[in-house]
Amino acid sequence: MIANLRVVRTAFVLDIKQQAVDLFMIFGVVIQPLLIATMAIYMLKGQDISRGIYVVVGSGMTGLWTSLLFRGTFGINAERFMGTLEGIVASPTSLGTVVIGKTLASVSVSLLSMLCSYAVAALVFRLPLTIAQPVPFFASLVITMLAFISFGLLISPLMAVNLSLTGWVNALEYPMYILGGFLFPILLLPGWTNPVSYLLAPYWAARALHLTSSGVATVPDVLLCWAMMLLLGGAYIAISYRLFTVVLRRARVDATLSLM
Amino acid sequence: MNAIEVRNLRRVFRATIGTIRRRTKEVIAVDDISFDIRDGELFGLLGPNGAGKTTTVKMLTTLLIPTHGTATILGHDVVHGASAIRPLIGFIFGGERGLYWRLSANDNLRYFADLYHVDPDVAKQRISELLELVGLAGREDEKVEGYSRGMRQRLHIARCLLHDPQVLFLDEPTMGLDPVGARQLRQVIRNLVAQEKTVLLTTHYMFEADALCERVAVINHGKIVALDTPEGLKRHAEDLHIVEVEVFGIGHETVDQLRQMPEVDTVSVENRDQKQALLIHSRIGSAIVPQIMQSLDGNGIRLGKVTVREPTLEDAYVRLVGGEA
Numbered sequence: 001m002i003a004n005l006r007v008v009r010t011a012f013v014l015d016i017k018q019q020a021v022d023l024f025m026i027f028g029v030v031i032q033p034l035l036i037a038t039m040a041i042y043m044l045k046g047q048d049i050s051r052g053i054y055v056v057v058g059s060g061m062t063g064l065w066t067s068l069l070f071r072g073t074f075g076i077n078a079e080r081f082m083g084t085l086e087g088i089v090a091s092p093t094s095l096g097t098v099v100i101g102k103t104l105a106s107v108s109v110s111l112l113s114m115l116c117s118y119a120v121a122a123l124v125f126r127l128p129l130t131i132a133q134p135v136p137f138f139a140s141l142v143i144t145m146l147a148f149i150s151f152g153l154l155i156s157p158l159m160a161v162n163l164s165l166t167g168w169v170n171a172l173e174y175p176m177y178i179l180g181g182f183l184f185p186i187l188l189l190p191g192w193t194n195p196v197s198y199l200l201a202p203y204w205a206a207r208a209l210h211l212t213s214s215g216v217a218t219v220p221d222v223l224l225c226w227a228m229m230l231l232l233g234g235a236y237i238a239i240s241y242r243l244f245t246v247v248l249r250r251a252r253v254d255a256t257l258s259l260m
Numbered sequence: 261m262n263a264i265e266v267r268n269l270r271r272v273f274r275a276t277i278g279t280i281r282r283r284t285k286e287v288i289a290v291d292d293i294s295f296d297i298r299d300g301e302l303f304g305l306l307g308p309n310g311a312g313k314t315t316t317v318k319m320l321t322t323l324l325i326p327t328h329g330t331a332t333i334l335g336h337d338v339v340h341g342a343s344a345i346r347p348l349i350g351f352i353f354g355g356e357r358g359l360y361w362r363l364s365a366n367d368n369l370r371y372f373a374d375l376y377h378v379d380p381d382v383a384k385q386r387i388s389e390l391l392e393l394v395g396l397a398g399r400e401d402e403k404v405e406g407y408s409r410g411m412r413q414r415l416h417i418a419r420c421l422l423h424d425p426q427v428l429f430l431d432e433p434t435m436g437l438d439p440v441g442a443r444q445l446r447q448v449i450r451n452l453v454a455q456e457k458t459v460l461l462t463t464h465y466m467f468e469a470d471a472l473c474e475r476v477a478v479i480n481h482g483k484i485v486a487l488d489t490p491e492g493l494k495r496h497a498e499d500l501h502i503v504e505v506e507v508f509g510i511g512h513e514t515v516d517q518l519r520q521m522p523e524v525d526t527v528s529v530e531n532r533d534q535k536q537a538l539l540i541h542s543r544i545g546s547a548i549v550p551q552i553m554q555s556l557d558g559n560g561i562r563l564g565k566v567t568v569r570e571p572t573l574e575d576a577y578v579r580l581v582g583g584e585a
Binding site: 006007010011017021086088089090092093253 | 273318321322323324325343346347349351353355357358359360361362363367370371372374375376377380419
């Protein structure tokens with residue numbers, strides 16, 4: 001257990017070091033959310049300026065998702081290209097443990113998205129940004145990180161099995177912005193899409209953060225969001241545990257752990 | 261006692277070809293091979309590119325599941341006992357991949373030490389010793405991307421020794437090293453065997469196999485074509501004499517013509533800068549030289565030095581793999 005925690009810590013630290021020099025991640029975590037925030041603020045011009053915090057939280061969530069998606073999934077492929085995936089798989093540590101450390105790093109770094117969006121909205125556009133219910137907001141943020149890590153664990157093993165799945169990852173970025181209700185409420189979407197949103201922990205995360213930052217959250221609302229995030233997170237972890245076993249065996253059969 | 265036991269191991273790869281009408285093609289990479297490696301033995305696996313050496317090593321290191329047959333490492337099956345095998349083995353694959361280039365050597369080694377659950381205090385001590393051993397002490401805080409090919413290869417060696425494994429798989433470990441670095445590495449390998457480690461070494465360099473290995477298996481087209489001590493393998497070519505001719509610009513047609521000669525056993529060509537070395541194995545020794553000269557002259561090939569010598573392990577190997585080296 002302690003040895004595995006040590007792996008999580010080392011994978012976390014080394015991934016942060018690598019992300020710091022990865023220009024694509026700097027774009028995904030800092031520049032893209034800033035562009036989205038700026039665009040949304042312009043769209044809100046002339047409307048209720050108290051919605052500024054909604055924009056900051058929403059654009060921050062886009063950075064969180066982009067970072068998780070690309071780092072968590074392309075991360076496995078990057079390991080394959082570097083030839084390090086075999087080194088990890090052939091070690092006594094499970095690939096899932098390494099992925100937890102790397103995903104934790106992605107999620108932590110992507111909190112920068114929220115900070116950057118906050119800084120732009122407050123300093124450039126002079127929007128009044130107040131987190132109405134700070135304690136529930138920060139508690140929601142911690143549970144959000146856990147939910148996102150579990151979601152990362154669910155999607156990353158799929159990348160270990162097949163290189164061609166990477167193409168599909170690109171297609172997952174924007175649908176989550178919409179189905180997750182990051183930038184506008186899902187009630188604006190066709191009703192049949194709502195059940196899909198309810199199965200996504202990022203949706204409950206966005207809902208909790210929006211409600212607590214805007215100050216319209218009731219205790220049952222927030223508790224429901226937290227419970228759903230924890231419930232779905234637990235389900236993702238259970239599925240991913242099985243998935244890692246199946247997928248790694250498949251990869252050893254199909255010889256997809258390396259570019260032989 | 262045997263550290264490694266391989267029985268009828270076979271690995272088939274499936275590749276899809278075609279764009280619209282896709283078909284699956286099967287490639288047999290390893291074809292029904294069997295061998296044992298004794299505890300503490302340094303065993304060599306020799307073969308040309310694509311012979312199946314790396315596939316064999318990948319199956320033994322639990323990275324590939326065999327299509328057929330069984331293999332055990334220290335009594336554990338490579339398919340069902342993979343998790344028991346992993347802490348006991350170390351491996352390196354030839355080339356520069358397998359390291360984090362944007363991180364320092366120290367970061368790389370610390371990470372892999374954690375992956376192998378090496379106690380942090382032990383890891384710290386061992387990393388420092390291994391950096392010294394592979395000649396990277398003082399450079400450990402530099403990013404790997406700034407390392408030369410040889411330095412990366414040496415870092416690989418340090419990485420695979422971090423957890424003090426009992427069995428080592430070294431897939432062309434001296435590839436890309438300069439002669440001094442390669443010699444140092446061979447000494448490291450000798451020291452490992454002196455510490456009673458079991459080593460499976462694949463290499464292209466015959467003198468390396470000759471100098472290091474107790475026994476050598478020659479693998480070609482996925483099959484083991486010979487398995488013996490280096491001295492025993494040399495006996496495969498003891499009836500031969502080797503005629504080595506320096507030539508300039510020899511073509512396939514001329515080589516094929518030489519192969520047709522009844523007294524010629526095998527012909528291989530090595531590129532050496534501007535010129536090529538034609539290696540002709542023959543049972544009749546220097547008596548074949550006039551015929552060879554006549555054939556080369558007839559094809560307008562410019563000649564250099566001609567020598568006739570006794571066979572080496574490399575000549576035995578060339579004979580065994582049919583001149584494909």
